[in-house]
Amino acid sequence: MRAMVYRGPYKIRVEEKDIPKIEHPNDAIVRVTTGAICGSDLHLYHGMMPDTRVGTTFGHEFVGVVHQVGSSVQNLIPGDRVMVPFNVYCGSCWFCSRGLYSNCHNVNPNATAVGGIYGYSHTCGGYDGGQAEFVRVPFADVGPSRIPDWMDEEDAVLLTDALPTGYFGAQLGDIVEGDTVVVFGAGPVGLFAAKSAWLMGAGRVVVVDHLDYRLDKARSFAHAETFNFAEYDDIVVHLKKETDFLGADVVIDAVGAEADGNFLQHVTASKLKLQGGSPVALNWAIDSVRKGGTVSVVGAYGPIFSAVKFGDAVNKGLTLRMNQCPVKRQWPRLFEHIRNGYLKPSDLVTHRIPLEHIAEGYHLFSAKLDNIVKPLIISATA
Amino acid sequence: MTEPATPYTAGRSATPEDSVALRARIPGWGVDLDPKDRPSFPREQPGIATGAHWRFPDRQPEEQPRERSIEHAMLTPAFGTSVPLKGASGAIRRYAYRRFSEGRAAHWLLLIAADRVDAWENHLASFASLRPDNPVTETGIGSELPGKGFASRRTGNRVDVNHSWMDPVVVAGPWVLLAGLGAAGVLRTFRGRRQGQEQLRHAIVS
Numbered sequence: 001m002r003a004m005v006y007r008g009p010y011k012i013r014v015e016e017k018d019i020p021k022i023e024h025p026n027d028a029i030v031r032v033t034t035g036a037i038c039g040s041d042l043h044l045y046h047g048m049m050p051d052t053r054v055g056t057t058f059g060h061e062f063v064g065v066v067h068q069v070g071s072s073v074q075n076l077i078p079g080d081r082v083m084v085p086f087n088v089y090c091g092s093c094w095f096c097s098r099g100l101y102s103n104c105h106n107v108n109p110n111a112t113a114v115g116g117i118y119g120y121s122h123t124c125g126g127y128d129g130g131q132a133e134f135v136r137v138p139f140a141d142v143g144p145s146r147i148p149d150w151m152d153e154e155d156a157v158l159l160t161d162a163l164p165t166g167y168f169g170a171q172l173g174d175i176v177e178g179d180t181v182v183v184f185g186a187g188p189v190g191l192f193a194a195k196s197a198w199l200m201g202a203g204r205v206v207v208v209d210h211l212d213y214r215l216d217k218a219r220s221f222a223h224a225e226t227f228n229f230a231e232y233d234d235i236v237v238h239l240k241k242e243t244d245f246l247g248a249d250v251v252i253d254a255v256g257a258e259a260d261g262n263f264l265q266h267v268t269a270s271k272l273k274l275q276g277g278s279p280v281a282l283n284w285a286i287d288s289v290r291k292g293g294t295v296s297v298v299g300a301y302g303p304i305f306s307a308v309k310f311g312d313a314v315n316k317g318l319t320l321r322m323n324q325c326p327v328k329r330q331w332p333r334l335f336e337h338i339r340n341g342y343l344k345p346s347d348l349v350t351h352r353i354p355l356e357h358i359a360e361g362y363h364l365f366s367a368k369l370d371n372i373v374k375p376l377i378i379s380a381t382a
Numbered sequence: 383m384t385e386p387a388t389p390y391t392a393g394r395s396a397t398p399e400d401s402v403a404l405r406a407r408i409p410g411w412g413v414d415l416d417p418k419d420r421p422s423f424p425r426e427q428p429g430i431a432t433g434a435h436w437r438f439p440d441r442q443p444e445e446q447p448r449e450r451s452i453e454h455a456m457l458t459p460a461f462g463t464s465v466p467l468k469g470a471s472g473a474i475r476r477y478a479y480r481r482f483s484e485g486r487a488a489h490w491l492l493l494i495a496a497d498r499v500d501a502w503e504n505h506l507a508s509f510a511s512l513r514p515d516n517p518v519t520e521t522g523i524g525s526e527l528p529g530k531g532f533a534s535r536r537t538g539n540r541v542d543v544n545h546s547w548m549d550p551v552v553v554a555g556p557w558v559l560l561a562g563l564g565a566a567g568v569l570r571t572f573r574g575r576r577q578g579q580e581q582l583r584h585a586i587v588s
Contacts, residue, residue, distance in 0.1 A: 055504070304490045333420075360525035
């Protein structure tokens with residue numbers, strides 16, 4: 001089969017690999033029809049996530065067709081069209097049995113601090129991902145779901161991470177009617193978080209980024225007010241002025257490890273790998289939320305220390321809420337919202353890139369060229 | 383006298399639009415207003431149906447020794463088998479997993495160092511293969527022109543242009559350094575041999 005393969009920081013190529021085989025009785029092998037590049041894949045691509053091995057196939061957003069199932073699989077048969085959450089999880093451990101699927105304890109021998117994620121380094125379990133023609137899907141009776149007949153394939157692939165993560169980020173904010181919600185980051189997750197904040201009754205939604213074309217999208221897609229932080233001497237002071245000097249009720253960090261806006265923070269994290277992530281957006285979130293407010297973090301950070309302004313968070317009495325999204329828990333409600341026309345996730349898709357050209361896709365996305373927002377990867381077997 | 387700003391009094395400014403206007407303007411405004419309609423509320427839902435039909439999963443066979451965090455009591459019942467440990471990078475990773483918990487900076491810093499060693503091992507090995515690494519195709523730099531790279535970077539107030547010049551240094555810098563060191567070594571050897579030949583000639587003449 002053809003598969004994207006990591007060759008070192010900023011370098012990937014497509015190679016011939018063996019089709020994955022059943023390794024556990026509850027495995028399925030899925031033939032990938034549509035995948036995606038996630039903003040968090042760029043942290044791997046830039047060499048920031050520890051134990052990212054040359055030869056690994058990335059990709060945790062994908063949908064496809066069941067090709068083969070293991071001996072204990074009861075809920076799927078070959079030929080089923082399935083969407084697969086980015087979480088690999090067992091469904092039965094202490095965490096899964098409480099709905100914390102992203103914190104599963106039975107799928108990642110390499111780390112206890114994170115669950116399993118497809119194609120996201122050995123720190124997340126050492127599973128190959130879906131930027132390939134075939135992928136191994138563990139615990140096939142637990143994670144994947146059949147794609148409803150009425151659902152568009154591109155909506156389905158965005159339901160495997162980006163949309164649920166944004167929606168989950170808004171939930172972590174515990175938004176109440178009339179709240180002012182600030183979202184840092186106008187990538188797909190930030191845009192979905194902004195849109196979701198309205199569903200939860202926000203009175204005002206503000207999106208902050210430095211890319212004008214993405215801020216345009218925040219206005220048109222997410223109905224949000226926008227600020228380009230590069231146009232202000234100090235975005236925190238500006239946000240204070242905008243919120244009557246009180247601060248926002250809820251701030252969502254949808255940027256994560258490669259946040260821009262502070263040269264030293266960005267370079268020490270993204271280029272020199274001396275921090276688990278550049279906490280610029282997180283520090284701005286802590287500074288711009290009101291005392292007693294809530295900061296929700298759904299941006300991805302590495303496991304190494306980061307220079308976070310924790311004292312301000314303590315002294316302001318903030319509630320900090322964060323996690324990787326337990327995707328499948330979000331699906332029934334998100335399916336309703338899509339059917340009711342409140343959400344149309346595929347509106348964010350800007351690029352459809354054949355798997356053979358994935359290296360160019362990564363460069364476009366990494367360098368933010370050609371007004372790219374969400375690139376999909378189209379398999380030759382689709 | 384102007385009214386003091388909000389934090390100094392208990393009052394609070396109204397949002398620009400009220401709920402009636404927001405409901406009219408934004409599709410679905412407020413449909414998840416009740417926390418009970420939010421799927422991750424409460425955070426923990428004991429007994430949630432997951433589809434698992436086991437109390438503890440079957441164990442995946444360990445066909446070769448699998449590294450694991452020492453914070454785990456055992457090898458997890460399922461695990462990824464992509465790219466097993468090998469070479470010098472594998473030795474560093476094995477040591478990081480065996481010796482240091484996830485709570486120790488040494489664990490992660492060794493893994494990051496092993497990643498760099500891994501890249502070097504594989505780049506060098508690729509030169510002995512039928513498909514050597516090609517930095518032009520593998521960096522996807524060919525998308526610069528169709529992606530309007532120059533125009534894209536000059537549009538608006540992008541702050542990433544302050545550091546994007548470092549990306550080629552991250553990719554090519556080590557190779558340039560290696561090439562420079564190699565060239566210096568060759569020159570030194572060549573000069574040393576010439577000096578040796580001249581000393582020999584002087585010795586013969588005298």
